[in-house]
Amino acid sequence: MAYQALYRVFRPQRFADMVGQEHVTKTLQSALLQHKISHAYLFSGPRGTGKTSAAKIFAKAVNCEQTPAAEPCNECPACLGITNGTVPDVLEIDAASNNRVDEIRDIREKVKFAPTSVRYKVYIIDEVHMLSIGAFNALLKTLEEPPKHVIFILATTEPHKIPATIISRCQRFDFRRIPLPAIVSRLKYVASAQGVEASDEALSAIARAADGGMRDALSLLDQAISFSDGKLRLDDVLAMTGAASFAALSSFIDAIHRKDTAAVLQQLETMMAQGKDPNRLIEDLILYYRDLLLYKTAPHVEGAIQIAVVDEAFTSLSETIPVSDLYEAIESLNKSQQEMKWTNHPRLLLEVALVKLCHPSAAAPSLSASELEPLVKRIETLEAELRRLKEQPPAPPSAAAPVKKPSKPTKTGGYKAPVSRIYELLKQATHEDLALVKGCWADVLDTLKRQHKVSHAALLQESEPVAASASAFVLKFKYEIHCKMATDPTSSVKENVEAILFELTNRRFEMVAIPEGEWGKIREEFIRNKDAKTEKSEEDPLIAEAKRLFGEELIEIKE
Known part of the structure; x- marks a missing residue:
């Protein structure tokens, strides 16, 4: 028989074999014992945390001949057939390649028929978020009221992409990232079963690289066993994963603390020559600094140390480096890590970040007493x-002195609001048009999300239509930066909003964006000008003619 990967050989066959998901397995076992089996389940969580394995175990448990039982017996024909994949009533479907409406309609037609060899038909739909909107709609009614002999188990790594109407019809179980000690314990068991001698440090390094996924951990262990010569050591794992050793990290941080730029850059060059990844290296540095900080501030907290080994070098660094330097290093490296995600030269940014840590900004120069004396006298x-x-006492105001109006501060840069266009719109604005746009606004945001334009919807989340005419509407933004981004011609936000509004209302509306602060000023000024024109139009024509002939300052009006 061909070689099988370790994650396939050691796939859990009972709930007891699952690691780190006790909150899920305990609930499912209680439901099995109490005969409280739902018609639909949703398993969500990161990759490699046991979602599909739990679905298969549950399918065996509900169809096991020993039921009711908290675990499948794995000996009866039903359990063995489901394990081998020979039972036609338990179907595992990959939604990534069967995401069309036709496939879901085929399932909907076949669920009517009773199972042929076991008690329940079980449909396990993996990566269910890949289904199209039409496929979800086709599944909706069947998922809500399936026949009594059918159970649906949906598995996904991205539950936010599943419609709420689907989620509300399922019992949801959130699978968590598996803790580091649990992964290490499982790796020890697998290594022992394979007859491989592995050090605890090597297994811990594999568990850290797996990032909470058991399948990833077993795949890395499989690769590391092939890489080693029969004895799995830490150096083999570090060479395979591209991570740095604890001794190298402690030496690195010691050189940074001593502000020895040459030693830091030399060690970085050595690591890069060994094929280390700059992104992985900066992450290891951040985690090592984090361990130093927690060990220094809370040394008795169990499980606080994440990647470091508390040896003599680690203890010496924690006693030598002050807490303020640890804070500064974590903040600086974290900022550089974010910038490295968007650059083609991550090593360059890493070098700049390390040089900054070796040469912090100089403190402000202190002034001597002779230099301070003139400043003190000037202040006095x-x-x-x-x-x-x-x-x-305040001087009386002079009648002849003209009152100078305060000049408005000029804006430099930022977003330039289309004031004249807004004035024209306000002259033609009606409450009915505004009510129409406001009534459709929630649908506009939902449509953007359904069209996978989540960034556009997030940009408009803090916006609100505040005025509308027959052909345009004013959209007020809480933040000026959002207003500027929404009106950027390269973003196509404005065109998408106008197109969706046309579909919803069958009317063409032009979107005019304005920040919240400027909208208040423009609205107030428009109302003031409108009231002034109204008062002027209501003035007595005789008084207006007298003001024109003799001047307003020479006329006294008496009631």
């Missing part, structure tokens, strides 16, 4: 002048 003079002005 200004304080005396300020007291004199406060004690002096």
Whole structure:
């Protein structure tokens, strides 16, 4: 028989074999014992955490000849057939390649027929978020009221892509990332079963690289066994995964603390020559600094240390490096890590970040006493002048002195609001048009999400239609940056919103964006001008003619 990967050989066949998902297995076992079996389940969580394995175990348990039982017996024909994949009533479907409406309609037609060899028909739909909207709609009614002999188990790594109407019809179980000690314990068992001698440090390094996924951990163990010469050691795992050793990290951080830039860059060059990944290296540095910080501030917290080994070098660093330096290093490296995700030269940014840590910004130079004396005298003079002005009575206002209107501060940069266009729109605005746009606004955001334009919907989340005419509407944004991004011609947000509104209302509306602060000023000024025009139109024509002939300052109006 051909060689099988370890994650296939050691796939859990009972709930007791599953690691780190006790909150799921305990609930499912209680449901089996109490005969409270639902018609639909949703298993969501990161990859390699046991979703499909739990679905297969549950399918065996409900069809086992020993039922009711908390575990399948794995000995009866039903259990053996489901394990081998020879029972036609338990179907595992990959939604990524069967995501069309036709496939789901085929399932909907076949669920009517009773199972042929076991008690329940079980449909396990993996990566269910890959189904199209039409396929979800086709599945909806069947998922809500299937025949009594059918159970649906949906598995996904991205539950946010599943419609709420589907989620509400299922019992949802969230699978968590498997804790590091649980992965290490399982790896020890697998290595022992395979007759491989493996050190605890090597298995811990594999578990950290797996990032909470048991399948990834077993795949890495399989690869590491092939890489080693029969004895799995830490150096083999580090060479295979591209991670740095604890001794190298402690030496690296010690050189940074000593501000020895040459030693830091030399060690970085050595690591890069060994094929280390800059993104992985900066992540290891951040986690090592984090372990130093927690060990220094809370040394007695169990399980606080994540990647480091508490040896003599680690203890010495924790005693030598002050907490403020640890904070600064974590913040600086974290910022550089974010920037490295969007660059083609991650090593360059890593080098800059390390040089910054070796050369922190210099403190402000202190002034001598002779340099401070003139400043002190100047401050005392200004304080005396300020007291004199406060004690002096205010001068009466001069009638001849013209009152100068305060000039509006000029804006530099930022978003330039289309003030004249908004004035024209406000002159033609009606409450009915605004009510129409407001009534459709929630549908506009939902349509953007369904069209997989989540970034556009998020950008418009803090916006609100505040005025509308027959052909345009004003959209107020809480933040100016969002307003600028929404009106950027390269973003196509404006065109998408206008197109969706046309589909919903069958009317063409132009979107005019404005920040919240500017909208308040424009609206207030528009209302003030409108009231002034109204008062002017209601003025007595005789008084208006007298003002024109003799001047407003020479006329006194008496009631």
